[in-house]
Amino acid sequence: MGAAEDGAVRQLAGDTLTWLTDPGRWDVTSVAGIPFRTLQHLGVSVSAILLACVLAVPLALHLAHRRRAEALASSVVNIGRAIPSFGLIVLFWLLATRTGWVGTQFWPLVLALTALALPPVFTNTYTAVREVDAATVEAARGMGYTEAQVLRRIELPLASPVILAGIRIAFVQVVATTAIGAIVTNGGGLGRYVVDGFARGVAGRPTVLAGALLLATLTLLADGAFGLVERLLLPDGVRDDARRADVANRVGAAG
Amino acid sequence: MTGVLAQARPLLEWDWVGRNGELLWELTRQHLYFTGMAVGIGLAISLALSVVALRWRATLTPILGFGSVLYTIPSLALFALLLPVLGIGDALAITALVTYTILILVRNIVAGIDGVPREVIEAADGMGYRPARRFLEIELPLAMPVVVAGLRIASVTVIGLVTVTALIGRGGLGALILRGFRTLPPFPTMIVVGTLLSVVLAITVDLLLLGVERALTPWARRKTAP
Amino acid sequence: MPETTAAPVAGTATPTDPMIALRGLTKAFDGQDRPAVDHLDLDVPRGEIVVLVGPSGCGKTTTLKMINRIIEPTSGEVFIDGQPTSARPAHELRRDLGYVIQQVGLFPHKTIAQNIATVPRLLGWDRDRIRARTAELLERVDLEPELASRYPSELSGGQRQRVGVARALAADPPVLLMDEPYGAVDPLVRGRLQDQLLELQRELGKTIVFVTHDIDEAIKLGDRIAILNVGGVLEQYAPPAEILREPANDFVRSFLGAERALKQLSLQAVGDAELVRGPVVAADESATAARSVAQAEGVDWVGVLDGERLRGWLWTDDLEDGRRVGDHATRDFRVMVDHATSLRGALDAIVTSRNQVAVVVDDDRYRGMLFIEDVARRLTLSGGGRANRRATPAVSEDRA
Numbered sequence: 001m002g003a004a005e006d007g008a009v010r011q012l013a014g015d016t017l018t019w020l021t022d023p024g025r026w027d028v029t030s031v032a033g034i035p036f037r038t039l040q041h042l043g044v045s046v047s048a049i050l051l052a053c054v055l056a057v058p059l060a061l062h063l064a065h066r067r068r069a070e071a072l073a074s075s076v077v078n079i080g081r082a083i084p085s086f087g088l089i090v091l092f093w094l095l096a097t098r099t100g101w102v103g104t105q106f107w108p109l110v111l112a113l114t115a116l117a118l119p120p121v122f123t124n125t126y127t128a129v130r131e132v133d134a135a136t137v138e139a140a141r142g143m144g145y146t147e148a149q150v151l152r153r154i155e156l157p158l159a160s161p162v163i164l165a166g167i168r169i170a171f172v173q174v175v176a177t178t179a180i181g182a183i184v185t186n187g188g189g190l191g192r193y194v195v196d197g198f199a200r201g202v203a204g205r206p207t208v209l210a211g212a213l214l215l216a217t218l219t220l221l222a223d224g225a226f227g228l229v230e231r232l233l234l235p236d237g238v239r240d241d242a243r244r245a246d247v248a249n250r251v252g253a254a255g
Numbered sequence: 256m257t258g259v260l261a262q263a264r265p266l267l268e269w270d271w272v273g274r275n276g277e278l279l280w281e282l283t284r285q286h287l288y289f290t291g292m293a294v295g296i297g298l299a300i301s302l303a304l305s306v307v308a309l310r311w312r313a314t315l316t317p318i319l320g321f322g323s324v325l326y327t328i329p330s331l332a333l334f335a336l337l338l339p340v341l342g343i344g345d346a347l348a349i350t351a352l353v354t355y356t357i358l359i360l361v362r363n364i365v366a367g368i369d370g371v372p373r374e375v376i377e378a379a380d381g382m383g384y385r386p387a388r389r390f391l392e393i394e395l396p397l398a399m400p401v402v403v404a405g406l407r408i409a410s411v412t413v414i415g416l417v418t419v420t421a422l423i424g425r426g427g428l429g430a431l432i433l434r435g436f437r438t439l440p441p442f443p444t445m446i447v448v449g450t451l452l453s454v455v456l457a458i459t460v461d462l463l464l465l466g467v468e469r470a471l472t473p474w475a476r477r478k479t480a481p
Numbered sequence: 482m483p484e485t486t487a488a489p490v491a492g493t494a495t496p497t498d499p500m501i502a503l504r505g506l507t508k509a510f511d512g513q514d515r516p517a518v519d520h521l522d523l524d525v526p527r528g529e530i531v532v533l534v535g536p537s538g539c540g541k542t543t544t545l546k547m548i549n550r551i552i553e554p555t556s557g558e559v560f561i562d563g564q565p566t567s568a569r570p571a572h573e574l575r576r577d578l579g580y581v582i583q584q585v586g587l588f589p590h591k592t593i594a595q596n597i598a599t600v601p602r603l604l605g606w607d608r609d610r611i612r613a614r615t616a617e618l619l620e621r622v623d624l625e626p627e628l629a630s631r632y633p634s635e636l637s638g639g640q641r642q643r644v645g646v647a648r649a650l651a652a653d654p655p656v657l658l659m660d661e662p663y664g665a666v667d668p669l670v671r672g673r674l675q676d677q678l679l680e681l682q683r684e685l686g687k688t689i690v691f692v693t694h695d696i697d698e699a700i701k702l703g704d705r706i707a708i709l710n711v712g713g714v715l716e717q718y719a720p721p722a723e724i725l726r727e728p729a730n731d732f733v734r735s736f737l738g739a740e741r742a743l744k745q746l747s748l749q750a751v752g753d754a755e756l757v758r759g760p761v762v763a764a765d766e767s768a769t770a771a772r773s774v775a776q777a778e779g780v781d782w783v784g785v786l787d788g789e790r791l792r793g794w795l796w797t798d799d800l801e802d803g804r805r806v807g808d809h810a811t812r813d814f815r816v817m818v819d820h821a822t823s824l825r826g827a828l829d830a831i832v833t834s835r836n837q838v839a840v841v842v843d844d845d846r847y848r849g850m851l852f853i854e855d856v857a858r859r860l861t862l863s864g865g866g867r868a869n870r871r872a873t874p875a876v877s878e879d880r881a
Contacts, residue, residue, distance in 0.1 A: 012339050081411045082457035084418040087432050087450030094436075094446055176329035180419060184436065194335050198422055205338065212335030216328045223327055378586025380551055381658075382600050382648075383576035396590045474590045474632040 015206035020213070034190075038218060041189020044106070045175045045222070048113035052174075053167060055114070056122040064129035065151045073126040080119025085177045088112045093184045109181040109188070116177060117170040124166020128159035157235050164233065168226045175222045179215050190215045268444045279431075283452060286427025289417045290460070292349045294410050297356030304357070305364040315365065322358030330355070330419045338423075348420040355416060356409040363405025367398025400475060403468035407461050414457040418449070428453045498563065499524035500656060500688035501548060506557035508543050508713070517543045518713030520557065530682060530689040532703035534696055536736070540713030541692045545660050548690060549578045561656065576600050579649030579657040579687075583664045585641045587633040593619075593644055594629040600652040618647040621684075623677065639670040643677070650685070657689045663698070675701055696737060700725070700744055708733050722748050742860045743825060751827045751841050752820030754859075756849030759838075761786050764807025768800040784840075784850075785811050791840055791847040814840045820848050828856050 019025070027033045063069045092112035096104050102111075132155050140154045182188025182195040193211025197204035272279070308315040328336075333351045341347040371394050379389045395402075418429025426433065428449040435445025469476065503523040509516040518540040525531045533541040546552040548559050550571040559566045566574050587596050597618055598611045606614070619626055622643040633641055642662060649657055663671040675698065682689065693699055699706045700721045707718045710732055717729035725745045728734040737744065761784035762771045771783045775797045785792045785806055793811030800809065816839040818827045831839050831853050841848040 009339055078411065078461065081408065081415065082454050082461070084415040084429065084432075084450060084453040084457075086415075086418040086421070086429055087446070087453055090432050090436050090446050091450055094441060094443055097441070172327055176327070176331075179329045179331040182331075183422060183433070191329075191331055194331050195422070197335070208335040208338060212332035215332040216336070219327055219329055219332070220324065372584070372586070372589075374582055374584035374586035375588060376586075377551065377582055378580070378645075379588070381549060381575055381578075381580030381582070381586075383572040383574075383603055385572045393588060393590075397588075472590065474634065 012205055012209065016209045016213075019206045019210045034214065037189050037192055038214075039189075040187060041175070041178055041191075041218065042222075044110055044113065044181065044187055044189060045171070045178045048110045048174050048178075049117055049167065049171045051110065051114045052117035052121050052170060056118050057125050057163070060122045060125035061129060061151060061156065064126045065147070065155060067130075073123050077119045077123040080116065083116070085112075085116055086180055086183070088115060089177075089181055089184055105185050105187055109178070109185055113174045113177055113181075117174050120166055120170045120173070124169070125159070125163045128162030128166070129155050131162065132158045160234055161230075164230045168223070168230065171226055172219060172223045175219050176215075190218060264440070264443055266443045267447050271444050272448060279448065279452065282428050282431055282449075283456065285425075286414065286417050286429075286453070286456060287460075289345075289348060289352060289420065289425065289427055290410060290413050290456075292345075293352035293413050293417075294356055294406065296349065297353045297360055297409060297413075298406065300353065301357055301360035301364060304361050305368070308361065308365055309368055318361060319358065322361055325354040326358040328354075330416050331422070334420070334423055343423055345425065347423060348417075348425045351420070352413050352416055355412055359409045359412065360402075360405050363401050363408075364398065367401030367405075368394050370401060371397045396471075399471050400468060403464055403471070407464045410460050410464060411457045414453060414460060418453055428456070498527065499560075500527040500562060501525035501690065502560040502563075503544070503548075504558045504560065506544065506547060506559065507555050508540070508547060508552060509555045515712050516555070518547070518554075521713055521715060523707060523715065523718065525688055525690055526705075527688055528686040529704040530691055530702055531705045531707060532691045532693060532699040533707050533709060534693055534699040534736075535709035535716075536711060537694065538711045539709040540711075541694075541709050542660055544709070544713065545658055545690055545692045548656075549575050549580055549658055551575075576603055576652065577654050577656070579652075579654040581642075581645050581649045581657070581659045581662045583661040585633075585645040585662075587641055587644060587648070589633050592630050592632055593624075593636070596633065596644060597648045597651050599648055600654075604652055606652075614651060618650060621650070621681065622647045638666050639674060642666060642670075642674055646678070646681070650681075650687075655688060657687045659689060659691045661692055661694070664693070664695075671698075678702065697744065697747070700747055708736060743828075746825035746828060746856070746859065747823045749824045750820065751818055751822050751824055751839075751851055752843065752848065754824055754851065755855070756841055756851060757855075759850035760784060761791065761847070761850075762806050764792065764805065766806050768802050768804055768806060768809075771800055771806045772797050784814075785809075786847060789846045791842070814838075816840065817842055818851070819843070824851075824856060824859070827851055828853070831856075 024030065025032075025034050028035045030036060060073070063073070089109060089112040092108040092115075093104060096102050096108040102108065136158065137150060137154055140150050145153065178187075178189055179191025179194065180188070182191030186192075188195070190211055193207050194215065197207030197209075197211060200207070304318050308318050325333075330351060333354060334347060337347055337350055341350060375393065375397070376389070379393045384393065417425075417427050418432060420426040421429035421433040424430075431445045431449035435442040435449065438445070501524070503521050506518055506521040506523075507516055508518045517538075521540075521544060523531075523544075533544060535541050543552055547554045548561075548566070550566060561574075561578075587593075588599070591599075594612075594615045597615045601611045601614060615629065616626060619629060624640060624643055624647070628636065628640070628644075633644070636644065645662065649659075663674050666674065679702065691699075691702060693702075703721055705718060706721050706724055708716045708724065710716050716736075717724055717733045719729075722745070724733065725737065725741055725748070728737060728741070734741070760775050760778040760780050760782065762774050763786050775781060775783045781797050782794050783797060783800075783806070784794045787807070791814070792807075793813050795809050795811050800806070815834045815836050816827075816830050818830055818839050818841055820841055820843045822830075827839050827841075831837065831851075837853045839851045841851055
């Protein structure tokens with residue numbers, strides 16, 4: 001690396017640090033500030049994942065318990081992967097501008113992200129229930145559990161590590177993809193800095209880099225935080241399964 | 256308001272598609288080029304990492320952990336982080352895309368090789384195979400279905416992500432989507448066609464790879480053991 | 482046991498030289514306080530089947546795998562044909578040693594023909610030679626030529642095991658190492674595979690080291706049996722008859738089990754046993770003559786001979802004066818055994834048919850009769866005079 005280039009990189013690092021340490025950026029009342037953008041980011045992501053869970057988990061539990069729609073469960077995750085998240089976000093925004101049912105800022109992004117999160121949540125939940133040891137389920141039936149009790153007291157707790165692992169993957173993916181929303185809407189949380197920085201060319205590079213660092217940190221923290229939530233939510237007996245499930249299912253879809 | 260303006264145009268204007276076949280082909284070709292480069296380079300790196308992980312087991316967890324972090328970092332952030340090093344260009348786009356293939360491919364290659372039955376390895380050793388030939392002739396072919404499954408996931412994932420590189424002036428079909436969005440008023444046909452073609456491309460590549468897997472593993476289809 | 486003390490002499494390969502010699506062979510695995518195999522000396526004579534047998538943890542499989550260096554010994558040496566195995570690269574050594582394992586380990590992605598061709602291909606044989614050899618081996622292990630282009634998943638367990646043997650024999654190695662090869666197939670198939678191995682061995686005369694935990698399999702297959710105790714201690718090494726007759730110690734005795742005498746029966750063929758002619762008369766004899774034969778034998782029935790073939794039998798009460806024996810209706814004997822059947826097999830047949838006598842034949846030719854009392858006499862080894870032959874070929878209900 002030449003001296004000039006080296007100097008440029010050092011300059012960029014310095015500018016980025018200055019950008020990040022500017023107290024104004026950490027002002028909780030500023031709409032362009034980091035705290036606000038972080039909250040906005042999480043607001044979009046959490047809304048999308050909650051919506052996806054409400055829609056997918058009960059359906060998947062029901063279908064898996066009844067051993068229905070096996071082919072759907074295995075193909076839905078592949079189909080989901082094939083849909084480009086960027087295209088989907090733009091499409092949802094486009095549809096929102098045309099129908100006028102919802103605003104063009106918050107909901108199109110949340111709904112697009114929900115659609116992206118549905119396949120991994122659905123498939124993981126479905127697979128989780130199907131993988132519960134058949135002998136355990138049979139034993140429960142043999143002792144007189146009703147079908148609803150089998151699902152609620154046996155299948156759900158035993159499947160929960162894999163279900164939560166699936167939701168975790170989807171959540172991290174949603175947090176990552178939320179940033180892409182910044183291209184299209186005023187939402188997009190921390191993605192805003194990156195997109196705006198890119199738009200300003202070389203002058204915007206410190207902003208791009210700072211935004212990227214914040215974004216990467218937020219995603220990794222979201223992943224770690226979900227890991228803690230998993231541990232709190234899981235029943236004692238299956239907690240060890242969680243790590244295994246996590247490693248095995250890591251790959252959902254990248255954002 | 257944009258909403259009012261956008262309503263002026265239908266979602267899909269077929270005559271525009273008809274007039275722009277050449278552009279669509281060019282963008283699709285570019286999209287495939289990025290995908291092929293990213294998956295190809297990713298596969299080479301992943302094979303090397305897998306050989307290391309298989310030879311020195313202790314490195315498997317760190318390697319997967321590294322892949323996992325790369326996989327978790329948002330694509331947008333990754334472009335930005337690599338920008339100072341690589342500058343705007345194909346190299347930036349491809350490098351960023353490669354990072355998403357590592358976790359998927361290493362995991363599947365290792366799982367595939369691990370899935371080769373112990374007795375098959377022992378029989379190969381017992382008949383005098385040397386390690387390198389055993390790897391190429393016995394382990395790799397038997398791992399093929401799992402490796403190809405990983406390639407399919409990686410390819411489909413990358414095809415979706417290529418669209419995001421539109422932000423740094425590349426993007427294949429993503430460039431079309433972005434153009435449709437930035438045109439004033441927005442041009443729905445570009446957005447719809449760009450997205451749909453990307454999906455079609457992903458499904459086509461997925462099926463092609465499935466076909467390759469079938470062709471490479473004739474033994475897996477004939478199962479009529481009494 | 483002189484075999485275990487003779488030192489190998491390189492270069493002077495007379496037929497009495499051992500094909501394989503283990504000297505002070507020891508394997509200590511990390512994290513185990515006791516060696517799996519401890520200073521084992523053993524000679525495997527040329528052209529014989531030596532069976533390593535013992536309870537789990539006796540190091541029999543470890544010992545076998547040290548011969549082809551799948552497991553490297555901690556100390557000690559293996560000599561094959563007088564040459565130390567450590568003198569050459571393991572992969573070259575292994576191409577000269579046929580290897581068959583319990584799970585067979587066929588390559589699922591290769592056809593049966595390609596599987597069999599593995600070692601010849603590693604050795605660089607040309608295509609025509611490989612093709613000819615593959616066809617020959619398929620025939621040798623009784624597999625139809627059509628199977629050549631199939632994949633292992635399309636074969637039954639027994640067929641796969643036979644392919645495994647064919648694959649091990651492909652390059653015509655002088656030595657065959659077999660690690661519980663029939664442990665995973667059902668008893669019926671196992672019996673057939675054992676018979677086939679013995680037949681192959683009669684034709685090929687390989688030196689075979691065979692590991693099993695099944696003492697009956699060891700007795701059936703072994704020219705010699707090495708009984709190993711936990712920790713790789715050799716308790717006895719001798720031909721099966723000797724081990725059964727004179728177990729070296731309590732361990733061997735308990736390992737052989739309570740049915741030691743019964744097991745001995747499995748070592749002897751019926752045809753080699755002392756057979757009696759029995760109460761049989763030719764078809765053209767008179768009824769009177771038949772009665773006197775039965776009387777002389779002390780029974781109330783006679784067998785009817787058509788030339789060399791035994792047609793059947795009838796009660797003396799049913800004989801009609803003035804008619805030839807051959808003109809009477811006869812009943813079939815319930816138990817007919819081939820002269821090559823073991824005494825134990827014949828006894829099983831007699832007992833399971835709730836009968837007391839077996840007719841011994843050689844194809845269609847009548848060879849004699851084996852009475853349950855004769856077998857019993859061998860079992861008690863008392864040798865107390867001639868057996869009482871009141872026995873009939875029929876179960877008691879027949880008389881009613």
